[in-house]
Amino acid sequence: MSPSSKESSINLGDKNELFILAIHNSPDVIWVKDLNSKYLMVNTSYLKFYNKSEDEIIGKVDSDIFSKELSELFLKSDKEVLQRQETTVLYFNTEHLNETKNIMTIKSPLFGAEGKIIGILGNSRDVTQSEKLNKELEESNAILNMIFEHAPDPIFVKDLNGIYTNVNRAFADFHGLTVRSAQGKTDNDLFDSEIAEKFLIEDKRIIDTGRVEVSEVTLFVDKKLRTTSVTKGPIFSKNYKPMGIMGIVHDITYNKQVAAKLIESQKMDSIGNLAGGIAHDLNNTLSGVMGYASLILTQESLDENKVYLEKIINASKRAAKLIDRLQTFTKKHVDQLISVDLNSIISDTYALINPSIQAKLKINLDLDSDLMELDGDPTQISQVVMNLLFNAIDSIEGQGKISISTTMASLADLDSYIMKSPNIKPGEFVKLTINDTGKGIPEELMDKIFEPFFTTKIDGTVKGNGLGLTIVYNVVTNHGGVIDVKSEINEGTTFDVYFPIGNLVTDEKILTMKAQEKLNLGLVLIVEDEEDVRILLGRMLTILGYTSISATNGLEGVAIFEERHNEIDLVFLDMVMPEMDGKDTFLQMKLIDSDVKVIISSGYTREKFSEILDLGISAILEKPYSINELSETINSVLR
Known part of the structure; x- marks a missing residue:
């Protein structure tokens, strides 16, 4: 029945008329069949989709309209609806305007006024686009799952309670577990209490701040000590509420070993620069020892000899201190953090290299007397100061000035792009600034100065063997710090180094007080x-x-x-x-x-x-x- 003859005389108060109007205006294909699967009614969308008239459909069965394959499929599903007296869903493909369409049909039993089945109600919809999207989504998920499962680095997902809800095979292998057995565990199940507590604090901070963080953790794996870098970030729901944490673990043991070798190599290069100054100071000190010893041989008075002996002892102490500085510089580093006084390191380093500095260079020290201590390896921190100093010295031709200063800094003092670094965590920082009046670094080289073995041509504006700044970057990064570099051609260069204040500062002060008691x-x-x-x-x-x-x-x-x-x-x-x-x-x-x-x-x-x-x-x-x-x-x- 066509709605055209009814539209002019429809009574809006008649619910049946409204219902029929709604059916015929529905974008879905809607039809009604009797108990013999003959079409009793079809709506306008049906006629448009199949390009048929009512006369070609009403009173007909599917075999009169569709192919044998489709008509048999439709008849089979009709019988199932009538026998089971329940709704069924049917998916099939059909040609429409020279395109293959995916059709979803919902068939339900149609009950009469007395509650008996009088026919079948059908509702068909073109789901081609949604099926295509679902297929693409499935393929995308399959690719993501494949990447997740076969990634060489351990990957994990934790919920807000710290329970591992999903892990990949590399994570399970890392802990000697299966994927299934790893799921449901917590950090307390997988790590010792100290590391588990560290992860708990990090996870809470990540959820609270919404920031990605990178931390370094040393673990025993297969009875070997391995250093890992763990990158973690928050997972959010559709309404941007935190759901948990996702993390990736990367084994950086080899990188650390290479960095250590670079440090050792650069130390030997630096010793050559220091040799002249050390020899000068050591010869002066030993001259005093030999001179006072010669005087003792010529004197008979014990009182005078005592004075000379004290001179010898003091001179020997100075020589011992000089040698101790050199030993501290040359010994292999150990990754053991202690409370470090940056001002003392700067003073010692300056005293060590000052004899080798040309008179035309002037170095100014401006060290904050209230500077807090930092957690670090004093040998490596010395390397940072020494390498930056040598870098400044090498950049100056002729007369020039180098300024070294220290001060306290907070997170707000850092440039915005530095604050985005995952290496930065909230808190106070010890800031080291080394400024020179050298030729400066060309802008096109700024991104390369920390690369291993990077240097310019002999006539370039950057000197060095290509290792010094790489070591500076590695040491600062390993200490949880960051570096900011600013440079202007023919004006000079400024290195700002930020070291975070650590927990050992308070502990060591408490320890000193207890030791005194x-x-x-x-x-x-x-x-x-x-x-x-x-x-x-x-x-x-x-x-x-x-x-x-x-x-x-x-x-x-x-x-x-x-x-x-x-x-x-x-x-x-x-x-x-x-x-x-x-x-x-x-x-x-x-x-x-x-x-x-x-x-x-x-x-x-x-x-x-x-x-x-x-x-x-x-x-x-x-x-x-x-x-x-x-x-x-x-x-x-x-x-």
Whole structure:
């Protein structure tokens, strides 16, 4: 029935007429069949879609209209609706205007006034576009899932409760788990308490600030120490509410090793620049030693000899201090953070290189006396200061001036583009500024100055071997800091370096106060094969108020510890001993008492014991040491 004959006489109060009008104006294809699947009614959209008239449809069955394949499909679904007396959904393809269309048809039983089925109601819709979008979405999701699953780096998703809801295969392999068993776990299940607590604090900060953060974590993987970089960011719902955190873990152990080699290589290059100045100072100091010694040989008065001896001692101390500076510079670095006074490092570095600076260069120091300490490796921080100084010196031809200053800075003081760095976290910063009046750096080279081995031609405006600024960048980044560089041609260059204030500052001040108040008395076990060292250490401990017992080798030390470990507060352990070396002795003691506190005392340098440090040694005290150094070390362990 066509709506055209009804439209002029329709009664808007007649619900049936309104219903028929709605059906015929619907964009969906709507039809009604009787119990024999003959068409009783079709709407306008049906006629337009199939390009048919009512006479070609009404009273006909599907086999009169459609292909055999489609008509059989339609008839089968009609019978299912009538037999089951419930709605069914049918999908099929048909040709429309020379295009293949995906059609979705919903068929429902049509009930009469008495509640009996009198026919079938159908509603068809063109879902070609939505099907296409769904297919594209499925393909896109499949690609994303493939990337997620097969990515070489561990990837994870956590909810707001810190539960891992999704992880990839690399993450599961990293922790020795399956993907299924890794899901549902928390950081407390996967890491030790210290790292789990660190991640918890980071996750809360990321959710609160909505910022992406990058942190460095050192872990044991397959019994090997690995350094990883973890990038984490918030996940938001459609209404921009935080849902959780997504993170990617990248193994940077190799990068760290390469950076360490670069540092060592650059140190040797820098030593050449320092050699002239060090030789000058050392020769002057030794001249004083030899001169005063010669005077003693010519004098008979003990009083005069005493004065000369004091001069010799003072000159020797100056020589020792100079040598100590060089040793600090040349020894291999250890990734152990302590509280660092940046002003002291600048002063020491300036004193070290000042003799090698030409008289035409003037260096001004403006160091903030209220500067807070930072957490860092003093050797590496010295490298930053020294490399930036050499960079400034090399940039000046003829007369020039270099300014070195320090001050405190807050997050608001940083340029906006620096604040966007994922390496920056809220808090206060120690700011180091080194400015020179050199030729400056061309704008086109600014993005390359931190690249390894980058340098310009001999006639360029940037000098160097290509490693110094790379090392500066690596060290500053590894300390959680950032660098800002500004330069103008023929005006000069300014490097602003920002180091974050750390937690060790407060801890060390508290430790110093406690050490000044009093020491914790207790029983100390000395395990040392050298008799003179055992006796000397025992006497020093007695003076400090401790009781000591001794063992001449590792086997004897383990036996004593096993018998009296409940009484022993601290163990002093030599590394090189007969019978059982220091490492095996320590491991045996840990089996007896996992909380044993052990101080390694050895004539070797600290980097010799990097492996045992990772096993839980409390402290290292390098020989020779004074009674004050001994007291401070013990107090730091037993505090």
